Amino acid sequence: MAEQNRTKLTGHITVPGDKSISHRSIIFAAISTGVTTIDNFLKSADCLSTMQAFKDLGVKIDERDGQVVVTGVGLKGLTQSNQPLDMGNSGTSTRLITGLLAGQDFDSTLVGDASLSKRPMARVTDPLSQMGADFTNTENHLPLTVFGRSLHEIHYRLPVASAQVKSAIILAALQATGNTVIEEPTASRDHTERMLAAFSPASIDREDHKITIHPGHPLIAQHVTVPGDISSAAFWLVAGAIVPGSSITIENVGINQTRTGILSVLQQMGAQLSIQERPQANEETEPSADITITASALKPFEIGAEEIPALVDEVPLLALLAARADGVSRITGAEELRFKESDRLAVVAEEFRKLGIAIEELPDGFVIDGHKSWQVQNTDLDSHQDHRIAMALKIASLLVPEDVTIRDFNAVNISYPSFLADLQRLRS
Numbered sequence: 001m002a003e004q005n006r007t008k009l010t011g012h013i014t015v016p017g018d019k020s021i022s023h024r025s026i027i028f029a030a031i032s033t034g035v036t037t038i039d040n041f042l043k044s045a046d047c048l049s050t051m052q053a054f055k056d057l058g059v060k061i062d063e064r065d066g067q068v069v070v071t072g073v074g075l076k077g078l079t080q081s082n083q084p085l086d087m088g089n090s091g092t093s094t095r096l097i098t099g100l101l102a103g104q105d106f107d108s109t110l111v112g113d114a115s116l117s118k119r120p121m122a123r124v125t126d127p128l129s130q131m132g133a134d135f136t137n138t139e140n141h142l143p144l145t146v147f148g149r150s151l152h153e154i155h156y157r158l159p160v161a162s163a164q165v166k167s168a169i170i171l172a173a174l175q176a177t178g179n180t181v182i183e184e185p186t187a188s189r190d191h192t193e194r195m196l197a198a199f200s201p202a203s204i205d206r207e208d209h210k211i212t213i214h215p216g217h218p219l220i221a222q223h224v225t226v227p228g229d230i231s232s233a234a235f236w237l238v239a240g241a242i243v244p245g246s247s248i249t250i251e252n253v254g255i256n257q258t259r260t261g262i263l264s265v266l267q268q269m270g271a272q273l274s275i276q277e278r279p280q281a282n283e284e285t286e287p288s289a290d291i292t293i294t295a296s297a298l299k300p301f302e303i304g305a306e307e308i309p310a311l312v313d314e315v316p317l318l319a320l321l322a323a324r325a326d327g328v329s330r331i332t333g334a335e336e337l338r339f340k341e342s343d344r345l346a347v348v349a350e351e352f353r354k355l356g357i358a359i360e361e362l363p364d365g366f367v368i369d370g371h372k373s374w375q376v377q378n379t380d381l382d383s384h385q386d387h388r389i390a391m392a393l394k395i396a397s398l399l400v401p402e403d404v405t406i407r408d409f410n411a412v413n414i415s416y417p418s419f420l421a422d423l424q425r426l427r428s
């Protein structure tokens with residue numbers, strides 16, 4: 001088994017569709033008029049939660065020839081669900097749908113699994129309440145009942161860079177009586193803005209870190225092509241960089257610049273990386289590229305609050321990269337990681353220490369010494385039911401001779417159901 005763990009990874013791979021864009025494709029398709037077709041929709045547990053929620057809200061969604069086909073009902077055409085909407089494990093579904101439901105003329109209740117029920121919701125209910133929204137509880141957690149209300153505009157400066165909060169406000173603002181302005185401290189992923197611009201160009205203006213939403217314009221069905229998820233590609237980028245002898249090409253990866261922080265870090269580390277951009281239909285379409293990574297020596301790196309939004313879901317993997325770099329790396333400004341599917345700062349530190357990695361947990365990040373060779377202490381690893389932790393630990397385990405087990409590994413179904421099959425493909 002020791003030999004198999006260390007097998008180099010080689011070949012070409014295509015990762016599944018982007019999770020953030022897949023959620024948004026269903027949401028915008030549902031509230032537009034006409035039939036939207038979606039190519040390369042991510043059929044993972046999180047995106048299926050969004051799909052089921054819209055079915056429960058009266059939207060017809062079918063699958064035909066590998067495409068998802070959504071018959072839009074318009075912004076005022078959703079109907080009350082006769083059961084609570086089950087958001088499963090998905091923070092994105094919960095926060096975006098809360099924004100949309102706040103302005104409907106019926107009430108809805110949102111529920112989720114144990115992890116989601118611990119995640120903070122005041123970050124969306126606070127600004128939405130300022131717009132006139134009304135909720136059962138101000139307890140900050142699911143379950144949450146959203147009372148449909150008439151909404152008015154706000155001018156809102158996000159206290160933290162969060163695409164989910166920004167998107168919740170955008171979806172509420174489409175139903176408000178006046179124009180809403182949203183300002184961000186640092187740019188977070190802009191998939192909602194791009195998709196709204198495609199479905200309804202007159203509804204949105206963007207300028208630097210300022211977004212203006214103009215309600216009252218029609219949303220028209222589109223054809224959406226979802227690029228590969230860079231947050232899933234990131235596992236192969238890191239594996240390709242650190243497993244000796246590896247060389248991996250990942251085809252059709254989304255390279256929206258609000259998501260490519262991991263590529264910048266790899267470049268900063270001196271990784272052997274080549275990025276071939278694919279032709280883009282227009283400015284608002286999501287850009288994509290074929291990316292090749294080849295294992296090489298890596299320099300340590302430092303990142304802080306400014307860099308975090310563009311790589312927020314990749315921080316566990318960056319910690320792994322740091323653990324193979326030639327020196328001490330520092331990640332700060334990442335306190336948001338404590339509010340994800342698990343407390344990712346605490347969990348990464350705990351699990352990496354089992355592998356003998358020299359990692360110090362900070363309140364907002366890590367200091368990691370890549371010089372120290374790993375001395376495995378404990379082979380019983382735990383994903384803490386967090387998909388990104390499960391996959392990061394699996395990649396880490398490729399570098400140790402011991403057999404390790406990863407508890408609740410099936411959490412990968414949240415974002416990347418074919419992860420193990422893809423690993424197998426790159427090994428053979």
Ligand SMILES: O=C(O)C1=C[C@@H](OP(=O)(O)O)[C@@H](O)[C@H](O)C1
Nearest residue numbers: 020092161162163164165312313
């Ligand atoms: O809007 C989105 O699709 C997402 C936004 C990010 O969360 P925050 O908005 O909380 O930063 C990210 O961590 C999450 O995986 C997906």
Ligand SMILES: C=C(OP(=O)(O)O)C(=O)O
Nearest residue numbers: 089090091092093313340
């Ligand atoms: C944080 C994540 O997702 P969500 O917030 O949608 O649960 C993630 O996919 O890493």
